[in-house]
Amino acid sequence: MKFNLKKTGLLLTGLLAGSTLFAQTPDSAATKNYVQPFSPGSAFRTWSFGLNGGITSPYTFIGGKQDFKNRGTELGYGGFIKYQMLPSFGLQGDYFRGKLTGSGASTTGASPYGSFSTDINWSAALSANITLANINWRHNKGVIQPYLTLGGGYMEFTPSVKNTTGASVAIASNTTTFQEFFIPVGLGLKFDIAPGVNFNLGYQMNFVNSDFVDGYATGAGNDKFSYAHAGLEFALGSRSKPQLATHNPVSSMRYEYIMKAKALQDQVDAEKAKNEKLQADLAATNSSLATTNSNLDATNAKVNSLTKDSDGDGVPDFFDKCPNTPSGSKVDGSGCPLPKAENVKVYVTEADKKVVRDAIANLEFDLGKATIRSHSLPSLNKVAELLINKNFSLKLAGHTDSQGSDDFNMSLSKDRAESIKAYLVSKGANASRIEATGYGETQPIASNKTAAGRQKNRRVEFTLY
Known part of the structure; x- marks a missing residue:
């Protein structure tokens, strides 16, 4: 495969010089890629990976030492993963595989070999990636971003050589596979073809810390080779976030300034319209104030009458x-x-007295409390109906046995009488016609020395009148 690397280099240089001709100028681009200035890295897509393929050659633009006169062109491929730390600076890990070939007499003297072929089994490097044109004071977002790379890494290669007759010969070394440190230096152009997707054109020179890359160590200096490649880069993360490497912070600053200026102008216009309306309303109010006062005087006269x-x-x-x-x-x-x-006389009948007796017979409280037990409520409901229908008055007298202190018994008897009154009132009875009194243990009707006597003393008396 023949490939004119000099012409390719001129083409890349021309694209680099003209990258600022391609730019998005509409404000819609600024809106879409806006990120508030001084936002953290989480507001962007900072991780990306890429794949590439291209042409390898022992020839480089800077020339220099060449152990074989004719430099062949072969295929190579690789990939990378990158973390963008700043809009213009990122770190990327590169991987590469490829092949190098050459033939002809040495450019540094007579060579015992007629050609060489070297397999680059693998190479891994960590490089700094410097983006040159994503910060732009003239355009919202450039379509093309030139970049430079510089790093260091290790590579493994296996060279083989042939003599001038085409027969394979052993290289002058005690091993056929080498692992050496190398320095990759590159430049390129990044084209934004879709959100988070970039097309890369790049050229990389690799300076190897060895003179055995071509299998022939001669003269002063180490070997080097070039890799011209094209590929795609894909940003990782949410599609709603812009890629930091292609983001123009100047555009976000300009967009924020415009939005704040617009918001301030809208506020001024709103206040102006509000003041004009207030002035109009005030004039209308003043014009009707006299009429309102006149009508008010007439209304006051009518109200007084x-x-x-x-x-x-x-x-x-x-x-x-x-x-x-x-x-x-x-x-x-x-x-x-x-x-x-x-005056209407009220008579208490025998049936009325029976209702009260039933209520007393069914009345029970929780032990030591004024809480009426549920089975006592139906009888109390009948007492409430009696009070409502005949407008009777009722006196409630609470009593206890002698167990417990005098103060506690007095309070408990009063609370139980009040509890019955509250329940009757809740059923519609007139509270003013119900009297609730507590006597504690002061009025026993039986002996407190027996359980039966104490049971009789724990009571609430109903007096209907």
Whole structure:
């Protein structure tokens, strides 16, 4: 395979010089790739990997020592993984495999060999990647970013040589496979073809710390070779984040300035419109204020006439059908005196007394508490209905046995009477007609020395009247 590396180098140089001609200028690009200035690295896609393939040759642009006159071109391929630390600086690990060939007399003197062929079994290097044109003060985002690489690593290669008749001969060394340190130096162009996807064109010179890369050590200096390649780079991470290596922070700064200026202008315009509306509303308010005051005076006069109460019975003259009612008279809604209620006698029947007796017989509380047990409630409900329907009054007297302190028994008897009253009121009974009193252990009806006597003394008495 023949390949004119000089012409290729001129082409790469031309692309490098003209990279700023390709740029996205619409503000839509700035919006899409906007990241707030001084954001952490997590706001970007910082990891990427790439694959490439291309042409290898013992020839380099800088010339120098060549052990064979004719330099062949062969295929090579490789890949890398990169971490972008800054918009213009990243670290990448490179891997490469390929082949080198050459023939003809040595450029440094007579050679015992007619040709060589070297397999580069593997090479691994860590390189700094410096992006030159992603920070741009003229465009939102450049389509092309030139870059330089410099690093160091190790490689393993196996050279073989042939004499001028084409027969293989042993190289002048005690081994056929070498591992040596090398320094890769490169440059290239990165083309943004899609979000997070870049097309790379690159040229790399590899300076090996050995003169046996071509299998022939002669003269002063070590061997070197070149690798011209093309490939694709893929950014890792969320597609919603821009790739740090192609991000232009100047564009984000400009976009933020424009957005803040626009927001400030919108605020000024809104305040101006608000003030103009307030002025218009104030003028309209002032023009109607006189009319409002006049209407208010007329309304106040009407209100005074409607609320005037000459006889002081609480009913305005406008609604009073019985004017001049004597002071202190109770009147209805039309201002007329209410009829006097006649005294009505209330009689407690035997059936009423039975309702109360049943309630007393079924009444139980939780031990040492004023909580009424649930099975006592139906009987109390009947007492409440009696109080409501016949408007009776009721006296509740709570009593305890002699166990416990005097103060506790007095409090417990009072709480139990109040608990019954509260329940009857909750069922609709008139609270003003129920009296609840506690007597503690002061009024026993049986001996407190026996359990049966104490049981009788723990009671609440109902007096209906």
